[in-house]
Amino acid sequence: MRCLKIAAVLAVATAGVMAHGPESAAQPRQELAANSRVIIDYIDPRLQKSQATLDRLRKREVLEELSMFLSPLRLPRLLRVRTKSCGQVNAFYVPAEWAINLCYEYYENLEAIAPQTASPQGYTRDEVIVGGFIDAIFHELGHALFDILNIPVFGREEDAADQLSAFLMLQFGKDVARVTIKGAAFTYLMSKNPRTRTEFADEHGAPAQRFFNYICLAYGGEPAAFQDYVDRGVLPKARADQCPREYALVRRAFAKSLLPHIDVELMKKVQSIQWLRETDGRVTK
């Protein structure tokens, strides 16, 4: 998990707002060991300008905490997760290497597109950087798990990976859900939608479709926390009515295909941890 923001959130979380939160939320390192099958690596950047990005991710122990976050997962093989220079703004899973590549360029781009102050639609800088980066990690984790655990995917795999990402974001209480879902959704608001026939041939859904998929799952899973999206008319009522069922479908898919590979006791412990920090998403001197 990348640097997370949320200062206030934490205070609230401690107050027991998080669905599975303990009396006082614990820090990862006190409670969890790394998953020994997750091999992490911060690879030296090719461009000097990314050195600062690497330093910050390393200092925040992003990959170390990701490995702890994944500790409940029983993996039949090693999964590699590395930060590196890719020469493109991206994050991707490489099946031939059982590896997730998180590009410095992707993180740097989030910093570039994140609004300095809250955007007109109410997205904050912290949400975009934190939620956007966590989304990249979770989405690629989705591709990796579908592959490594041989999980059948009937729909578009890109949407399936988005669904897993959103579902995970919704298992840590309202406040984490708000930050991460909003940040993830914002990145799709920024992209251009297909117009010509050929543009619709892409194996990814249109950015707007992905935006609504995130908001819909969030509304389905945490209706109160995302009611404002319905009230403001951002999520049309016709879709909103379907969202509880859409969320239930993802929960069922998770329960049937992923839960058998998860240590439930450890998972509860992971859910009780306070993962996001006040300073996440911000440059700290």
Next chain:
Amino acid sequence: MNGIVRLALALALIVPLGAAPLNAQPTFGPSKPGAGADTGKPAPGKVFRPSGSETAPPAAPPTSPPAAPAAAPALDWGNSQVDVAYAEPQDPQFRPIRDRLMRRQVLEQLRVFLSPLRLPRKLLVQTDQCNAERRPYQPGGPVTICYEYIAKVDRIAPRNQPADGLPREMMIAGAFVQAVLHEVAIATFDILEIPVWGRESDAADKLAGFIMVQFGKDVALKVMIGAAWFFDASERQWNESDFASEQSPEAQRFFNYLCIAFGADPASFKFLIDQNLLPVRRAQRCTSEFYALRFAFAKEILPHVDQQLMKRVQSATWLMLDEPK
């Protein structure tokens, strides 16, 4: 798949009397050698612009007319867990559609088609007036095909095709088979509690498409192309808030069906690439998309299928577009 299965769900049965036999000559055959090279871009507008003069007939041996069709499905094979009904429409304009469907025993044949599927509860499949083109399945409820949808397909399917163009019956049959299998797929996911990753509506299209290519090249050509053609002809523009729909845009569904067809049988559907109907960039992924789909089917659906009955269904004669009566 041994034997040529002639395809199509009883659906095809909705074809009007006296329709030209479908096995006559589809126009969308592979391009003549070299013909694909110069087509820089797809023709504007409808993709399936009939253009027989530019394309050679399909290299695939058109199946001989079903003079002595293989076993036509016997109606008493029907899945006892599937009930069917043709609801009486309130609006009299839909009566001819209902009569046609009943005369052709479309839903009875669907019961037979679904005979291999083991369902733990009853499922009602009905046609009805919905006052909309679609009445989405609700958990525990029936599968409904709306008269309005059938009327729309009838309306869109071109009536004045050149002799060498795609027959309108192909669109009518493909769109109907697609709609029925799509809705039945959603009900199946619910009843069998299938884990569905990805949007349910896309998953239902994938399952429907997968089933449609299990009956040989001939059937696959007619139904897949017919269904895709309908999506193409719908020509709906998608703007901002349209993307909030849980259904995918027709243009995406068009490519998804073509991609399944190409992934299942690259040789027979190579013309899709030669004619620039399926962009190479997407086509390169279709084989692996199809393998993933086949894997999902084998793991999640096949355990609920009676394989003996499935073989019987696969060897029966379906979709006689030119069926008299």
